[in-house]
């Protein structure tokens with residue numbers, strides 16, 4: 312099957328299928344019955360599989376990926392937890408890899424760039440979602456590379472990802488902004504996908520997040536798995552932080568290009584290609600496109616607008632008490648002690664508003 316572009320049928324069947332347990336394959340049902348479970352944020356349950364919390368959709372997708380996905384040396388895999396800036400990095404990667412085909416600096420001359428009419432999640436497929444539907448999805452090639460993404464932890468990725476020369480880029484974000492962003496996103500999904508279900512109060516979401524009980528969590532094991540790989544094998548895994556990209560986007564875009572063996576030439580730099588990509592993929596630019604204001608995600612009823620909220624560093628201050636912030640800081644300190652601290656603290660001057 313080709314990566315689907317018309318979302319209407321998929322989103323309906325996808326959601327319905329995975330919200331009804333009796334429609335799961337028997338093998339999956341047996342496994343789910345044997346695993347520790349907790350109430351899901353969207354789905355009725357989520358399951359602890361090898362130390363990570365997965366909804367039934369992601370569990371099915373993870374198992375099928377492990378069995379059938381074959382990584383190629385030319386693949387690029389963007390790995391992240393939800394709400395860490397995945398949509399932004401997807402857009403940057405797509406624009407970077409296809410820059411010869413779609414020259415970003417020419418956007419002002421009305422050239423039609425795919426990012427102007429498609430949401431980044433449509434251009435860069437999340438593998439576990441596609442494998443949740445079938446055994447052999449056909450992922451698109453872009454300029455000789457497959458650009459893919461996953462929220463799965465490194466320990467649950469198919470073996471071929473680690474055995475091949477495929478490149479991994481991991482994106483993380485400070486936990487306080489991530490949990491706030493996640494809470495907003497999940498409440499939007501609860502409202503649109505669960506027939507207007509009540510919003511989860513922030514204190515409840517915060518406590519669950521701190522216990523690691525959210526899809527693909529806990530965050531510490533997710534981050535540390537990729538962090539250690541990036542230290543041991545820096546040509547295989549590039550570890551990025553949302554706040555650092557925000558601070559110096561051009562530095563990091565050039566770093567990503569070099570890591571992916573497609574560095575910018577001097578001519579490209581002089582012609583404004585780096586700036587063109589950054590402008591095209593900025594929060595202001597993407598969030599104001601019609602496709603991202605009124606379009607829908609491929610797999611869900613929730614609109615694309617849910618992926619663009621504020622795009623700021625430090626918004627946690629508008630939601631979190633000092634006590635909560637201290638608690639999360641302590642968890643981060645304890646979990647990352649002695650590891651070189653993959654999480655970057657938000658600077659104290661981050662302002663309210």
Ligand code: A3P
Nearest residue numbers: 394395396397398399492593594619620621622
């Ligand atoms: P906020 O909710 O804090 O605004 P993900 O893409 O992993 O789901 O993460 C979503 C978060 O990234 C949201 O954070 C969203 O606003 C922010 N975001 C989306 N596009 C962005 C962009 N182009 N630049 C910076 N941040 C962006």
